[in-house]
Amino acid sequence: MKKLIALVLAFSPSFAFAQALNDINGVAQKATNIGNLVVQLAISLAVVWIIINVIRYLIAGGEEDRKKGGMAILYGVIGLFVILSIWGLVYLLTNSFQFGQNRAPIQKIDNIQLPPPVIVPN
Numbered sequence: 001m002k003k004l005i006a007l008v009l010a011f012s013p014s015f016a017f018a019q020a021l022n023d024i025n026g027v028a029q030k031a032t033n034i035g036n037l038v039v040q041l042a043i044s045l046a047v048v049w050i051i052i053n054v055i056r057y058l059i060a061g062g063e064e065d066r067k068k069g070g071m072a073i074l075y076g077v078i079g080l081f082v083i084l085s086i087w088g089l090v091y092l093l094t095n096s097f098q099f100g101q102n103r104a105p106i107q108k109i110d111n112i113q114l115p116p117p118v119i120v121p122n
Contacts, residue, residue, distance in 0.1 A: 028097070032090070041086045047085055050076035 050073060057069030 034037065035090050036087075039083060039090070042083045043080065043087075046076055080085040 016064040053069050053076060057066060057073060060066045060069050
């Protein structure tokens with residue numbers, strides 16, 4: 001219990017200086033910032049994973065160890081590709097659905113003529 005109280009007291013300044021989110025663009029920007037941080041950490045871990053396994057592959061003595069190292073490198077490259085693809089998808093979705101003063105959707109409908117309704121006899 002004392003540890004929980006100490007933790008809450010330690011993080012209380014971050015709660016006090018929290019920013020208010022006023023509109024959807026603020027929420028989208030905050031989510032994008034958090035997502036970018038997570039993706040950058042994941043990319044860093046994937047690159048470190050690949051480098052470590054390349055070193056293991058190079059110093060491996062037996063054929064079995066080289067095969068394991070090669071598969072670990074392949075998994076690291078595939079993981080890095082997936083991470084970068086997700087980052088691109090987040091970037092695409094963020095730029096597609098962001099509205100503002102200059103990017104508001106057009107709601108003006110002029111000169112549209114609808115055909116008269118068709119009356120079907122019973």
